[in-house]
Amino acid sequence: MSSVPGPAPPWRNDLRAALTRSRVRFDVPLKPFTTLRVGGAADALVELESDDELARLFEVIARHDLPWTVLGKGSNLLVPDAGVRGVVLRLGRAYATVTPGAAIHTLHAGAAVPNAQFVERCRRDGLGGLEFLIAIPGSIGGAVAMNAGAHQGETADALVSVCYFQWGLGIATAPAGDFAFAYRSSQLRAPLGRIVLSAVFRLQPVDESTSRARITQFQTYRRETQPRDFPNCGSVFKNPAGDFAARLIERAGLKGRMLGGAQVSEKHANFIVNRGNATAADILELIALIRETLLRETGVTLELELQQLVGTRLAGSSGSHIVPGAVSAP
Ligand SMILES: Cc1cc2nc3c(=O)[nH]c(=O)nc-3n(C[C@H](O)[C@H](O)[C@H](O)COP(=O)(O)OP(=O)(O)OC[C@H]3O[C@@H](n4cnc5c(N)ncnc54)[C@H](O)[C@@H]3O)c2cc1C
CATH class of the missing domain: 3.90.78.10 (UDP-N-acetylenolpyruvoylglucosamine reductase, C-terminal domain)
Structure with missing residues (x-):
């Protein structure tokens, strides 16, 4: 017996209407978005292309009390077989640029920049210190959220400040010291209610051959041990x-x-x-x-x-986001 699909839930129409620049898709299998290649589909996958649309997205999430979460490059994630309810958010190309920071030897990187691309940019600019990220196949957002590290280095070591979104606060920038970075942990992960949008890193001047040698050494080590x-x-x-x-x-x-x-x-x-x-x-x-x-x-x-990867609801609903510690916005 074939079943006739019912009308789409109203939140799906609201999501489409609210987001015109961002890509919105429904019932999207998430396997291809993770390095483990397991798990089910997201009710909705949004590839976000502007801060304005981020605010509008969260208005829809709040109005319909939808669970939500963030997917980076999916290199540290297990997607449940039953999939992910609500909205899975990915930062799109608008969040994938690297520009010089305001201070000397700093770079400002969008959260969607792949780590390898960032390392390559640092090398070209003669800036060192984060070469270990070449071995970590994620995004800058994921590296900051997870405080990714390897070869005696951690992302937080070079972090100056983070620009992030939090429902109720909007978009804020705060110094790295505000986020309780520890071994593979921070107060910036999506399950704690925050979304990393970009970060400023302080690096050290390095000559190209030294930087290239470090990168090669880390890549070789990985090939041999993983x-x-x-x-x-x-x-x-x-x-x-x-x-x-x-x-x-x-x-x-x-x-x-x-x-x-x-x-x-x-x-x-x-x-x-x-x-x-x-x-x-x-x-x-x-x-x-x-x-x-x-x-x-x-x-x-x-x-x-x-x-x-599990969606959680905004504060005030069941399974709400809990952000420990105070937030200092500029
Ligand atoms: C072969 C291999 C080797 C690895 N080696 C290392 C290693 O040496 N060291 C190491 O630390 N890790 C390692 N990892 C794990 C993984 O690459 C890192 O944790 C990476 O930082 C995750 O980034 P991602 O963009 O893939 O995030 P995802 O896996 O997509 O997400 C990870 C978590 O961060 C959250 N998140 C992602 N982006 C954001 C954002 N913008 N804002 C808020 N929350 C966000 C997600 O919701 C999720 O909770 C390795 C993985 C693989 C496959």
Whole structure:
């Protein structure tokens, strides 16, 4: 028996009417937008092209009490098999530019700039310090939100200020010190109710050959130590204090362990790879197995670095955004 689709919910029409420059699509499979290549569809995917439309988008979200979240380059994300309710927001080309900052040796980068592109721009401008981002396949927004880091460096080390959106506050710029940056964490992640729009970084002058040598060294290290043959999302767990998650997982005999289409990488035990047909459920089950085994055998509780893409509602609704700490706007 074929079912006749009912009328589109009114919020979909409102979204289309509110956004004319931004791309709005409904029921969009999110797999291709993530490096893990699992999960279902977004009710709505908005590729945002202006600050005005950001404000209008949030008026619609508030009016209809819709869940919302932000997708960067999807390199640290698990999309649930059931998909994501409400609005998934991606920053479009309008947020993908790099310009010189107001102060010497600073650059202002839009949140949608891919890390590799930013590193290349720094190299061309003779500015160093963030070369490690070449190894992290995300966007500047994701790097700031997650305080991405590698090779003894962290994004926050070079961060001067962040321009962000928060419902009720609008668009604000605040110094990096306001966002409680810590190991793979900040108060800027979308699940806490904020959207990074751009950031200013302070870099150090560096000659081109030194910068190029660092970039090559980081790329070579990655090729030698990380799986490249199957989709993955980088490290699944944060390293516990004074140890490495990969070492503990390997010692517990879990390297190579398969569950459905998900496998603990044979090359790097803190990576879970999608062997081709993994579901989000397979990955979550494997994560649970690893955590339970390690807790039982070593007493260590592994904390997730991987984020699940789930919409949350604006303050005042169930599942509301909670932003700890005060915000200082200029
Ligand atoms: C092969 C591989 C290697 C990796 N190596 C590293 C590594 O060495 N170090 C490391 O730190 N990470 C690593 N990662 C993980 C990942 O690349 C980083 O966490 C990256 O910073 C995520 O950026 P993204 O744009 O892909 O964000 P996404 O994965 O799309 O999003 C991650 C989180 O940030 C939020 N978010 C994204 N953009 C914004 C924004 N503009 N405003 C607010 N919130 C936002 C999302 O809602 C989500 O909660 C690796 C991943 C892969 C696949």
